[in-house]
Amino acid sequence: MTFLGIAGYSSAWVEDYASLTGPLRGMIKDTGTAQLHCNLTWTQGGLLAFETIKQRLQEAPALALPDYSKNFLLYVSTSVGGKYACAVLCQPTGTGMSPQPVSYYSTAYSEVELGLPLCYRAMVGVYLMYDKAQRLL
Template identity: 35%
Template sequence: MTGQCCLWIMDYGLIVKPLYEAQKMQPFTWGKPQREAFQKLKEALTTAPALGLPDLSKDFQLYVHERQRLALGVLTQRLGSWNRLVGYFSKQLDNISAGWPSCLRAVAATVLLIQEARELTMGRHRCLRAAYGDYGPGAKRGPLALSKQDDEIPGTTAEEGPLEHDGVEVIEYTYAARADLKDVPLKQPE
């Protein structure tokens, strides 16, 4: 029942995660984590901040973050000098993306939430803000091409400044075969 309200609850996926995990267990167990999650969910349902209706004449800002293998995001629009909340997004990463290094999970979360936000933005221009890394022009040439989206991808928003990080190097390290492994047996193993 609460799934219909997930758009209005910040970090919905993180809150309900213990409840979904308890459903998978046989026999069903109701412990302290499930009780706490249920209480947080009840509180969130009664105190959720009011969201504004999307104004399709204005641009959108999509803030994205990946935490505990969940893609979390907030969609906002400028209203005067502040950002008005339009929607919250919370989506589980697929099993393949969840196994990636954190920098690649952040990219997967970004792509996933861009697709989710399209339902509210109706194709309107979005400015993307991500909590990890640099999604500048170099990211458009990566394996997950973001350039086909109607999004502005500004430089890093990390408080520490630009990260010294090479995503291509991480991909090569993660998926390349080890140089010391061969597909033929050794002639003299000892």
């Protein structure tokens, strides 16, 4: 759990963070969150997630500082399995290049949200990601 706490602090620099940590959170849920110092039963998916997150944190791109004189672009998507909402907040560079990322956001859908049809879940994802981005907008 300590690793997820430290990695979570830097989640703004890791694209699709919530879906990457899903297998690790699943392992913790299976063990029980009250058992902070017990040994986890590592799964292949959990080990892959752990290594991927470590790699992504080492390669994290430089995020641009927000420039409030420019427009913001919020790109939102639902993960392939439909369990997570992901977004990247960008700003145009003015050089014709791709917009520069300012922050990444992601979250797991709740059990209630997972029960919604995919089109409604996508709208919930837009709301959740917009709500997270509010601190910079």
